[in-house]
Amino acid sequence: YEEVQEDFLKYAHLPARTKDSYQVDIGCNIEFLEEIPSAIVHGAEGIGLYRTEFIYINRDHLPTEEEHFTHYRQVVGIEGLAWATIRTFDLGGDKFTSDPKLAKEMNPQLGLRAIRFCLKEVEQFKVQLRAIIRASAFGKLRIMFPMVSGIEEIREAKRIFNDVMRDLIEEDVPIGRDIEIGVMIEVPSAGIVAEELAREVDFFSIGTNDLIQYVLAIDRINERVGYLYEPLHPAVLRLIRHITRAGHSNGIRVAMCGEMAGEPVYALILLGLELDELSMNPLGIPRMKKIIQNSTLQESRELLDKVLKLHSATEIRDYVEHYMRQRFPEEFPGNEQ
Amino acid sequence: YEEVQEDFLKYAHLPARTKDSYQVDIGCNIEFLEEIPSAIVHGAEGIGLYRTEFIYINRDHLPTEEEHFTHYRQVVGIEGLAWATIRTFDLGGDKFTSDPKLAKEMNPQLGLRAIRFCLKEVEQFKVQLRAIIRASAFGKLRIMFPMVSGIEEIREAKRIFNDVMRDLIEEDVPIGRDIEIGVMIEVPSAGIVAEELAREVDFFSIGTNDLIQYVLAIDRINERVGYLYEPLHPAVLRLIRHITRAGHSNGIRVAMCGEMAGEPVYALILLGLELDELSMNPLGIPRMKKIIQNSTLQESRELLDKVLKLHSATEIRDYVEHYMRQRFPEEFPGNEQ
Ligand SMILES: [Mg+2]
Numbered sequence: 001y002e003e004v005q006e007d008f009l010k011y012a013h014l015p016a017r018t019k020d021s022y023q024v025d026i027g028c029n030i031e032f033l034e035e036i037p038s039a040i041v042h043g044a045e046g047i048g049l050y051r052t053e054f055i056y057i058n059r060d061h062l063p064t065e066e067e068h069f070t071h072y073r074q075v076v077g078i079e080g081l082a083w084a085t086i087r088t089f090d091l092g093g094d095k096f097t098s099d100p101k102l103a104k105e106m107n108p109q110l111g112l113r114a115i116r117f118c119l120k121e122v123e124q125f126k127v128q129l130r131a132i133i134r135a136s137a138f139g140k141l142r143i144m145f146p147m148v149s150g151i152e153e154i155r156e157a158k159r160i161f162n163d164v165m166r167d168l169i170e171e172d173v174p175i176g177r178d179i180e181i182g183v184m185i186e187v188p189s190a191g192i193v194a195e196e197l198a199r200e201v202d203f204f205s206i207g208t209n210d211l212i213q214y215v216l217a218i219d220r221i222n223e224r225v226g227y228l229y230e231p232l233h234p235a236v237l238r239l240i241r242h243i244t245r246a247g248h249s250n251g252i253r254v255a256m257c258g259e260m261a262g263e264p265v266y267a268l269i270l271l272g273l274e275l276d277e278l279s280m281n282p283l284g285i286p287r288m289k290k291i292i293q294n295s296t297l298q299e300s301r302e303l304l305d306k307v308l309k310l311h312s313a314t315e316i317r318d319y320v321e322h323y324m325r326q327r328f329p330e331e332f333p334g335n336e337q
Numbered sequence: 338y339e340e341v342q343e344d345f346l347k348y349a350h351l352p353a354r355t356k357d358s359y360q361v362d363i364g365c366n367i368e369f370l371e372e373i374p375s376a377i378v379h380g381a382e383g384i385g386l387y388r389t390e391f392i393y394i395n396r397d398h399l400p401t402e403e404e405h406f407t408h409y410r411q412v413v414g415i416e417g418l419a420w421a422t423i424r425t426f427d428l429g430g431d432k433f434t435s436d437p438k439l440a441k442e443m444n445p446q447l448g449l450r451a452i453r454f455c456l457k458e459v460e461q462f463k464v465q466l467r468a469i470i471r472a473s474a475f476g477k478l479r480i481m482f483p484m485v486s487g488i489e490e491i492r493e494a495k496r497i498f499n500d501v502m503r504d505l506i507e508e509d510v511p512i513g514r515d516i517e518i519g520v521m522i523e524v525p526s527a528g529i530v531a532e533e534l535a536r537e538v539d540f541f542s543i544g545t546n547d548l549i550q551y552v553l554a555i556d557r558i559n560e561r562v563g564y565l566y567e568p569l570h571p572a573v574l575r576l577i578r579h580i581t582r583a584g585h586s587n588g589i590r591v592a593m594c595g596e597m598a599g600e601p602v603y604a605l606i607l608l609g610l611e612l613d614e615l616s617m618n619p620l621g622i623p624r625m626k627k628i629i630q631n632s633t634l635q636e637s638r639e640l641l642d643k644v645l646k647l648h649s650a651t652e653i654r655d656y657v658e659h660y661m662r663q664r665f666p667e668e669f670p671g672n673e674q
Pocket residue numbers: 090146147186207210
């Protein structure tokens with residue numbers, strides 16, 4: 001037991017730096033404040049995704065600015081966590097209000113959700129933005145907008161953000177001056193026009209769960225098509241590479257916060273994609289760090305280049321799994337034929 | 338009236354050839370045999386999309402091979418129509434069977450539909466394929482598979498197709514020897530891996546209605562997000578250009594059969610994309626042909642190159658609409674500020 005514990009701490013509290021000195025920031029995805037102590041113990045360096053939907057659901061009135069603020073100020077400026085990335089409201093309108101007009105959609109995953117809903121319900125959106133911006137007075141804060149499909153939506157979201165910021169400054173409310181604004185890349189069109197989006201924001205955060213669903217046109221919680229969900233589909237990898245390159249050629253950070261970012265078997269692929277930050281379930285951090293610390297950027301790039309030349313998802317999966325089992329037999333002890 | 342009639346015939350029954358001799362094949366999208374005479378009168382040169390779903394719906398038993406065949410043999414070898422492209426079953430399983438297991442999905446547009454369903458219900462798929470292949474004895478037939486997301490699915494569909502073809506040959510059933518196999522490009526991943534798919538098939542048919550929906554992650558029949566549906570979104574245009582280039586660099590035909598293909602205001606954009614075939618509602622053919630006959634490939638390429646440099650859907654729409662109103666004032670008499 002002691003040995004395991006020692007091993008665990010050895011990897012978890014060192015940076016995720018490869019043997020050839022490429023360092024990835026490691027964030028955690030959280031929803032509740034109670035998850036933070038465990039995230040720190042497991043080696044999180046920041047909060048890469050703070051989900052805010054819980055504030056809205058299962059209640060009989062819309063949350064007030066103070067209710068929002070109470071939560072947000074507790075996720076910034078935490079000792080041991082260098083940043084907090086707060087994602088704005090990311091549900092359909094049915095979770096936001098009891099208005100029956102907004103309740104039923106035939107394809108809710110393709111409906112009025114997230115930033116689309118917020119850009120229609122601007123007053124309520126502003127309540128959330130005021131609380132987030134106020135929290136920036138307490139530590140390093142990043143804000144990101146989900147489900148953006150193109151440049152018009154991010155410009156509109158930024159315009160509202162700037163209005164709110166201006167109001168707060170006029171009211172002499174203390175705010176931080178270095179809030180970074182980001183966009184989640186999870187709608188395929190956003191990935192395709194990443195070059196343009198990169199010029200509008202300070203960072204990208206690739207939301208692979210949704211990006212993969214939309215790119216492959218599947219609802220992964222539908223068990224009849226879940227078999228098609230494949231982070232290693234060549235279309236997914238090519239699009240992610242296009243996104244990271246567009247971000248870097250415009251000098252901005254590229255994070256990933258979907259489940260793919262926390263899967264150890266993808267560790268070298270993610271390094272090869274040159275992501276700047278991986279944000280994951282805290283429990284997955286020690287193992288991911290251990291693999292990264294024992295890898296090189298060089299081999300990761302070579303692996304990625306190799307699999308990007310393969311034609312099918314099956315070939316890529318077989319190749320990556322085989323490679324990782326050979327390379328890290330202790331971590332991936334599965335049978336090798 | 339006579340003048341209109343004359344004008345109409347003049348354009349409708351000449352090829353869609355630009356002044357610099359780039360010719361596009363013009364197909365029609367149909368569902369019922371009764372639509373064919375009108376399609377010919379309006380200038381259709383072939384059937385670019387024959388929808389087969391009506392054979393399955395509103396009935397109490399699965400269609401037999403003979404029922405399928407009765408329909409299919411009537412769309413091939415029609416005097417005045419040079420080809421018929423039959424699309425295989427393109428609905429969710431709920432339309433195919435009364436099995437309640439298959440009925441309800443939370444996001445049916447992202448569910449078990451089209452080729453996904455057929456690859457699971459292989460015996461029923463084979464019934465349709467047998468009937469389609471038998472119809473090929475009567476004229477030029479193309480078959481295409483909807484909702485393919487990557488290379489595995491098209492290989493699997495082709496394998497089943499070849500099994501059926503082999504059976505028919507062994508049974509000495511007369512069949513045509515030059516059936517072309519195509520894939521609809523309407524799932525974003527298929528567009529991204531178009532290079533690989535092109536090596537597997539004889540032609541592409543871009544289904545813009547679904548492609549646009551998935552690329553932008555919207556359900557366009559949901560009136561709350563319909564405002565986001567935009568064929569001129571830069572992500573859509575870039576992806577289509579990627580698809581046409583991948584097709585042409587592999588020497589295959591690239592058709593388009595979504596509504597975008599029949600919208601006169603997109604005529605020059607479609608020419609610039611160098612589509613080989615546009616298939617549309619028959620009523621739209623005369624006007625589309627007239628515009629193409631009065632255009633050049635050269636100006637179309639220049640227009641496309643110009644708009645591909647613009648950053649937002651709004652800018653592109655404004656530019657294209659303005660251009661078309663200036664260029665074809667009779668066709669687009671809208672107010673110009
Ligand atoms: Mg998402």
